[in-house]
Amino acid sequence: MAKEIKKLISSRGGSIASGAKKAHPVDRIVGENVRRLRLQCGMSQEQLGAQSGVTFQQIQKYEKGTNRVSASRLDEFAQLFNVDHNAFFTGAGPARTPTPDAAERLTLSPRGYKLARLFDELSDKKRQQAVYALVAQMAGGDTAGADDQGD
Secondary structure, three states: HHHHHHHHHHOOOOOOOOOOOOOHHHHHHHHHHHHHHHHOOOOHHHHHHHHHHOOOHHHHHHHHHOOOOOHHHHHHHHHHOOOOOOHHHOOOOOOOOOOOOHHHHOOOOOOHHHHHHHHOOOOOOOHHHHHHHHHHHHOOOHHHHHHHHOO
């Protein structure tokens, strides 16, 4: 009977009890969302680790989904990032959260998030249009959207 159970577990990709090495898909999604939220806040792995009392290596493991993030740690991260707990499960499936919109699916570098925040801080729409046109031109993109309000 024990052999049959082990065979069944291994055929399903393992479990916590089986000592499986592969990260569970939901753990990967939670980790990706921790990374996305950390970058949106402009924090490094070192800074997040220091604020939450773990090493940056542990933060790396969380973000890769190698180590599961405990409920209490998710609660702490939610407070640090000033987000709802559901933000960590964005993309985990329709039964858990709604499908994320395009903006939530974006993965930007820390500089990209900073640029976006600075862009939004420009109160003058003409300056926003000029910055947009400059970046679009430098990237070789279409500047036709430079006149759009974006809202």
